[in-house]
Amino acid sequence: MEALLALIIGVLTACGVYLALRGRTFPVVLGLTFLSYAVNLFLFAMGRLAIGRPPIITEAAAAYIDPLPQALVLTAIVIGFAMTAFVIMLALKARAELGSDHVDGRE
């Protein structure tokens, strides 16, 4: 499971970096989104991977999973949403004002 998750994070990051380095705003926004997905999964994995363990103390549970990374991921997701919405609006504004969707405003 660790290898699979590491592979997913790696592929997402590689795609994100490649797209973020493109010249047009749409791939750049997609690239930033991929990067934020990768980092969310990465943060989640930092609490160690386990199945069927509760994050909250109960009388029945024999073992627990660290709840803190889940809280961190939640915060990061919320911030990521806001930032993605903002950067999309900004890209649209730039497209309208500069007359081109190139990140430098010209071909």
Next chain:
Amino acid sequence: MNAHLAIAPVLLPLLAGIVLLLMRHVDLRVRRVLSVAAVVMEIGLSLALVTAVADGDILVYALGNWPAPYGIVLVADRLSAWLMLTTALLALFALLYALRGIDASGRHFHVFFQLQLFGLAGAFLTGDLFNLFVFFEVLLLASYGLLLHGGGRLRTRAGLHYVVLNLTGSTLFLFAVGTLYGVLGTLNMADLARQVAAAPAENVPLVRAAGLLLFGVFALKAALMPLHLWLPAAYAQASAPVAALFAIMTKVGAYSILRVDTLIFGDGAGSLAGLLTPWLLPLALATLAIGTLGAVASRGLRAQVAYLVVASAGSLLTAFGLASAEGIAAGLYYLPHTTFAAAAAFLIADAIAARRGELADRLDPGPTLPGNRVLGGLFFVIAVAIAGLPPLSGFWGKFLLLRAALDHAWLAGVMATVLVAGLLTLIALARSGSLLFYRSHGHAPTSAGNGALLAELAPIAGLLLLVGALTVAAGPAVGYVEATASQLLQPYQYIHAVLKGG
């Protein structure tokens, strides 16, 4: 009151921002009064904070009364209080300049302004690495709004670059934070310092990677070479009061580098002690050189000032990079000086550009400016302050920096770079000044009345008075920053204050 002093400067701008947002349909004059009143109260709180920590106390505020390292803490020590005071004073004059109409050229200026202060205060006062990330995001979101305030093609383009770069930086920050949590199991900075010192050998490379990743992110914020390229475009395109407020933004990066370097990777960190030391000084000197060369080569006054901000970040981090108490003290004395001087320079560049019609801030000979004596006099004083000539505080900052470098292995490099950069800054500003004020002919197409001129220049004069105050009160100020430096180099005080229960 004292118990809540550490959180009050964070809450006040947040509340002011929310109230201003709710009052968005109320008359602009009411909102202006409210915004200025909030900043004045923020100055009062910062002064109270400086007084409270001046004798070495470290105020710790545990949110929800959960003890560290399980709860989130706000920590105010001498360093945090010093930066809070600088921020609040700067904000007042930037805001006063904006009241002349710039705040009405777009929506929600005052809301963004207060939220920017909220983010800055939080970043300076938080004792938790993840909350540092959150406050970075708060101040960045507010800065996006402020940077784009007023609109315009060039501003939108500069804003797009700035936003994309900072979003990438935030992602890297999260990777670093995640790695540190995964390896060390904590994000409280005092607890991190303890855990780094006790890290087993097999974890050291991971912690080193995370630490250097953090350094990269902070270097992006501080505009350290080669991550400085975003700054000149963004700052030169921002409206004047926003650019003036942004003079503190590179200092947030410098603050974070200093905090992480002394607290987490300080002398007590075992094999990871001095993690950033081999990188900081060479990069800072290169930043100083590049920033100065950019200022010499600039074809516009605002771009020139923006490059001088890069150079000042270089000087500041050179001082921190000396990694001695004297060096840190020199940097901390230089920090408010360079912040106020750069902000004044952005404001005067705007006042000059507004009087030159189509030429704006381009460095070409133009018409004689209305009120050129007053403008020229102020420009001269600002240039003296930025170039670090006596008698203003820039000179004392550079003097302290060079004195701190005397017994450093890199003495020759530091001396040569700082002195040559000072000379080139002087040449660049003298050339701009003579071009703008002496090689002029004819009269400007528009002439503003003298009353408007005085109202416009009052905030600039106010910033210069702060520089003057820093010069006159150099004794107590240097005493305070030396105490700050010695407090920073004894991180166990901070750790003990935060983790007193554990």
